[in-house]
Amino acid sequence: MKLARFKRAGRISYGIVEGQSVEEISSTPFLPYERTGEVYALEDVRLLSPCMPSKVAAVALNYSDHVKEMGKQVPVHPVFFFKPSTAVVGPLDTVIAPPGCERLDYEGELSVVIGSVARSVDPARAKDVILGYTCGIDATARDFQAEDLQWGRAKGFDTSAPLGPWIETELDPVDLALTTRVNGSVKQKGRTSSMVFSAPVLVAFVSRYVTLLPGDVIMTGTPAGIGPMGDGDRCTVEIEGIGVLEVGVRGPAEA
Numbered sequence: 001m002k003l004a005r006f007k008r009a010g011r012i013s014y015g016i017v018e019g020q021s022v023e024e025i026s027s028t029p030f031l032p033y034e035r036t037g038e039v040y041a042l043e044d045v046r047l048l049s050p051c052m053p054s055k056v057a058a059v060a061l062n063y064s065d066h067v068k069e070m071g072k073q074v075p076v077h078p079v080f081f082f083k084p085s086t087a088v089v090g091p092l093d094t095v096i097a098p099p100g101c102e103r104l105d106y107e108g109e110l111s112v113v114i115g116s117v118a119r120s121v122d123p124a125r126a127k128d129v130i131l132g133y134t135c136g137i138d139a140t141a142r143d144f145q146a147e148d149l150q151w152g153r154a155k156g157f158d159t160s161a162p163l164g165p166w167i168e169t170e171l172d173p174v175d176l177a178l179t180t181r182v183n184g185s186v187k188q189k190g191r192t193s194s195m196v197f198s199a200p201v202l203v204a205f206v207s208r209y210v211t212l213l214p215g216d217v218i219m220t221g222t223p224a225g226i227g228p229m230g231d232g233d234r235c236t237v238e239i240e241g242i243g244v245l246e247v248g249v250r251g252p253a254e255a
């Protein structure tokens with residue numbers, strides 16, 4: 001099932017996407033809900049970020065080919081940082097480079113959406129707290145990341161966490177193709193089977209230290225092929241079994 005959040009006639013709702021339409025539900029996917037019977041064409045609504053996380057935990061260096069391109073070692077345990085709730089934007093929104101940034105990068109990432117409160121979850125039970133998966137971009141001010149010891153401004157700036165287009169709830173995340181394109185040209189082509197730590201392991205690990213709330217998101221890291229985006233570019237992340245997330249870019253004049 002594909003769960004979306006959308007705006008229509010000034011009203012924000014959640015719904016179930018089927019083909020080219022979306023049926024509104026009575027509540028959020030994180031509470032009991034019913035189908036309302038109100039069905040809209042997807043082209044008549046504006047899709048929003050499919051959830052409103054209290055925080056996005058983003059995992060660094062989780063694909064071995066990306067670890068290699070960064071000249072780093074594979075970490076012995078998952079390493080994560082946070083993007084604040086204010087970093088989240090949705091489909092067809094614009095990633096805006098933070099002030100002074102001279103290199104704004106895409107990082108396409110499979111993103112886990114938490115469905116229920118998770119604290120010290122056993123890896124074998126992690127599935128029970130995962131609502132589903134969506135596409136994400138860990139937008140990064142690469143120059144700030146190199147300058148700073150911590151990545152608050154490099155990876156937590158407003159608009160740095162696009163999510164969407166919806167949450168796919170029936171998906172096995174172990175071996176999915178992930179493709180990032182800028183203006184239609186392929187920049188990253190990976191498979192989630194190359195992850196160092198799997199999605200359930202990441203949920204379990206993060207939840208040992210940080211309570212995860214319904215709607216929270218874990219970005220699971222990016223494959224090789226990172227690179228810059230420039231002003232006016234269109235960036236898409238396509239994940240097999242989910243769909244395509246597209247955003248615009250307001251960035252440095254040249255990528």
Ligand code: MG
Nearest residue numbers: 107138221222
């Ligand atoms: Mg990343």
